Amino acid sequence: MKINLELGGVPRGYSFLLDGVELVKLDDDGEGSFVVTADALPNTVPFCNDEEVEAPNNYQGSNLHHIIEDWAESRPNLYEALLEREIDLTTMDGMTDYGKPQLSLRSLTVDEYRKYRRFIPLTSRAYWLATGWATLRSPRSNYDYAYYVNTSGALNDNYVRSANDYCPRPAFYLKSEIVVSMSVPSAVIAEGDGTLARYTDAELIKELWNRAGRE
Numbered sequence: 001m002k003i004n005l006e007l008g009g010v011p012r013g014y015s016f017l018l019d020g021v022e023l024v025k026l027d028d029d030g031e032g033s034f035v036v037t038a039d040a041l042p043n044t045v046p047f048c049n050d051e052e053v054e055a056p057n058n059y060q061g062s063n064l065h066h067i068i069e070d071w072a073e074s075r076p077n078l079y080e081a082l083l084e085r086e087i088d089l090t091t092m093d094g095m096t097d098y099g100k101p102q103l104s105l106r107s108l109t110v111d112e113y114r115k116y117r118r119f120i121p122l123t124s125r126a127y128w129l130a131t132g133w134a135t136l137r138s139p140r141s142n143y144d145y146a147y148y149v150n151t152s153g154a155l156n157d158n159y160v161r162s163a164n165d166y167c168p169r170p171a172f173y174l175k176s177e178i179v180v181s182m183s184v185p186s187a188v189i190a191e192g193d194g195t196l197a198r199y200t201d202a203e204l205i206k207e208l209w210n211r212a213g214r215e
Contacts, residue, residue, distance in 0.1 A: 004181055013119035041168045057146040064130075083173040088100050122153050123149070126149060129146065145160060
């Protein structure tokens with residue numbers, strides 16, 4: 001059964017539809033909800049496709065960033081609901097050269113992947129993260145490497161200029177007030193006499209929150 005509700009009412013870890021895209025809610029800050037696509041996008045891409053760029057594993061301005069922006073621009077309802085939020089581009093060795101820019105479209109970072117791992121579904125294709133291994137200033141620098149997640153959920157890193165085996169997986173904040181479509185799990189539908197006619201949408205969502213471990 002599908003119901004329409006404000007995104008702020010969707011429990012963490014549950015999926016919903018917006019502009020025909022299946023998304024999973026990871027968190028919210030009251031005004032916005034942090035979400036990720038349920039699967040990686042279908043086409044593999046290099047993280048960086050510019051041989052001249054000095055910091056090829058800096059997510060901001062990368063080929064990966066541009067592709068995610070192009071993907072979102074073709075989905076007007078999603079694009080209009082985006083919010084800018086800070087992304088921490090600290091590299092794996094702790095260097096902060098790439099800063100904490102405000103972006104509306106991005107990939108997950110390694111820290112975000114670890115924080116929300118219990119909510120993030122596995123994908124059918126390996127995908128890039130926004131976190132680099134090191135920067136140009138790092139001792140014994142591997143500034144040509146960034147992290148990715150394979151289909152088993154394991155983390156690894158690879159060369160950003162030529163590695164062409166990984167896909168984008170967009171993550172972003174959306175306005176919590178927008179209305180989205182959500183499927184009520186079959187386990188809820190099957191309870192009792194098998195009908196939801198006597199329940200309000202608010203009661204159904206409360207039950208989902210409880211099952212997600214949120215009162």
